[in-house]
Amino acid sequence: MFSIGELSKRTKVKVPTIRYYEELGLLAEAERTSGNQRRYDNTGLERLSFIRHARDLGFSIEAISSLIELQEHPDRSCETATDIAASQLEEVRAKIKRLRTLEKELSRISKGCDGEGVSEDCYVLASLADHNLCSREH
Amino acid sequence: MFSIGELSKRTKVKVPTIRYYEELGLLAEAERTSGNQRRYDNTGLERLSFIRHARDLGFSIEAISSLIELQEHPDRSCETATDIAASQLEEVRAKIKRLRTLEKELSRISKGCDGEGVSEDCYVLASLADHNLCSREH
DNA sequence: CTTGAACCTCTAGTCACTAGAGACATTACA
DNA sequence: TGTAATGTCTCTAGTGACTAGAGGTTCAAG
Numbered sequence: 001m002f003s004i005g006e007l008s009k010r011t012k013v014k015v016p017t018i019r020y021y022e023e024l025g026l027l028a029e030a031e032r033t034s035g036n037q038r039r040y041d042n043t044g045l046e047r048l049s050f051i052r053h054a055r056d057l058g059f060s061i062e063a064i065s066s067l068i069e070l071q072e073h074p075d076r077s078c079e080t081a082t083d084i085a086a087s088q089l090e091e092v093r094a095k096i097k098r099l100r101t102l103e104k105e106l107s108r109i110s111k112g113c114d115g116e117g118v119s120e121d122c123y124v125l126a127s128l129a130d131h132n133l134c135s136r137e138h
Numbered sequence: 139m140f141s142i143g144e145l146s147k148r149t150k151v152k153v154p155t156i157r158y159y160e161e162l163g164l165l166a167e168a169e170r171t172s173g174n175q176r177r178y179d180n181t182g183l184e185r186l187s188f189i190r191h192a193r194d195l196g197f198s199i200e201a202i203s204s205l206i207e208l209q210e211h212p213d214r215s216c217e218t219a220t221d222i223a224a225s226q227l228e229e230v231r232a233k234i235k236r237l238r239t240l241e242k243e244l245s246r247i248s249k250g251c252d253g254e255g256v257s258e259d260c261y262v263l264a265s266l267a268d269h270n271l272c273s274r275e276h
Numbered sequence: 277c278t279t280g281a282a283c284c285t286c287t288a289g290t291c292a293c294t295a296g297a298g299a300c301a302t303t304a305c306a
Numbered sequence: 307t308g309t310a311a312t313g314t315c316t317c318t319a320g321t322g323a324c325t326a327g328a329g330g331t332t333c334a335a336g
Binding site for chain 1: 184187188191192195196205208209219220223224226227230231233234237238240241243244245247248261262263266267
Binding site: 141142143153157173174175176 | 312313314315316
C-alpha cells in the first residue's frame with residue numbers, strides 16, 4: 001500500500017490529476033488511512049498506468065471511460081475497443097494531414113523576411129492578412 | 139457599414155467569438171448604431187480576417203496580439219513577426235513528429251483484434267495497459 | 277515529541293471559445 | 307403604420323483536462 005505521492009511518482013501523473021480522475025470516476029475511490037489519506041495498491045497503479053498511457057496516445061477521458069467499462073465487462077466483445085482505437089487513429093491521421101499543410105505555409109511565410117530585398121511591408125503580416133497569398137487552401 | 143452577423147458570414151467567425159475578440163482587445167471597439175448595435179467597415183473586416191487566418195494556422199491569441207501590435211507600429215522591425223512565425227513552425231513540426239509516433243502505435247494496436255487467433259483478452263486493452271508492448275517510447 | 281514534508285478539501289483560474297436567458301433593435305411585409 | 311420574425315444586446319455559466327493556491331490536518335524521521 002502506498003500514498004498518492006508515491007503513485008504519482010511511479011506513474012508520472014501529478015497528484016491533483018490523480019484526485020481529479022478519482023472525482024471523474026475513472027479511478028475507483030481509494031482506501032483511506034485512519035487519518036483520511038488515500039492508499040493504493042497494484043490494482044490502482046495498473047489502472048492509472050492504463051489511463052496515463054491512453055491519455056498520452058490522445059484518447060479523450062470519455063473514450064477512456066468507455067474502455068474501462070469494457071475492461072470491467074470482459075464478457076462483451078472487444079469490437080468497441082477496436083472501434084475506439086480505430087477512430088482515435090483516424091483523428092490522429094487527420095491532424096497530421098492538417099498540420100502538414102500548416103507546416104508548408106508557415107515555412108513559406110517565415111522565410112519571407114529573410115535579409116534580402118523584401119519590400120518594406122512585413123511578409124509575415126501580409127501573408128496572414130491576405131489569404132490569397134496562400135499557395136493552397138487550409 | 140454592416141452588422142456583426144454580416145461580418146460573421148463574411149469571415150466565418152461566429153458572432154459570439156467576434157464579441158469575445160473585441161473584449162480581449164484583439165478587435166477595436168466597433169462603432170454603434172443609435173440602438174447600440176455594432177457596425178463594421180472594411181478595416182474591421184480585414185482585421186478579423188487576419189485574426190481568423192492566424193488562428194487557423196494555430197497561432198495563440200497571445201501571439202496574434204503581438205503580431206497586431208507590430209502591425210500598429212510599422213516603424214519596428216518585422217524580426218519579431220518572423221520569430222513568432224518561426225516558433226509557430228517549430229511547434230507544428232514537433233506536433234507532427236509526436237503524432238507520427240502515435241499513429242504507428244495506434245495502427246499497431248487497432249489491427250490487434252482482427253478476426254484471427256487473438257487470445258481471448260482484447261489486444262487493444264492489453265496494449266494500453268502495458269506500455270512494454272509498445273514498440274518504442276512515446 | 278517536534279518538525280517539516282506530504283496530504284486533505286475547496287475554490288478559482290487556464291485557453292479559446294460556446295450556450296443560453298431575457299431584453300431590446302431592426303427589417304420585411306401586409 | 308402595425309406586427310411578426312429575425313437579429314442583436316449584455317450577462318452568466320459551461321466546456322475539457324487539468325493546474326494553482328489557501329488553509330488546515332496527518333504522517334514519518336530524528
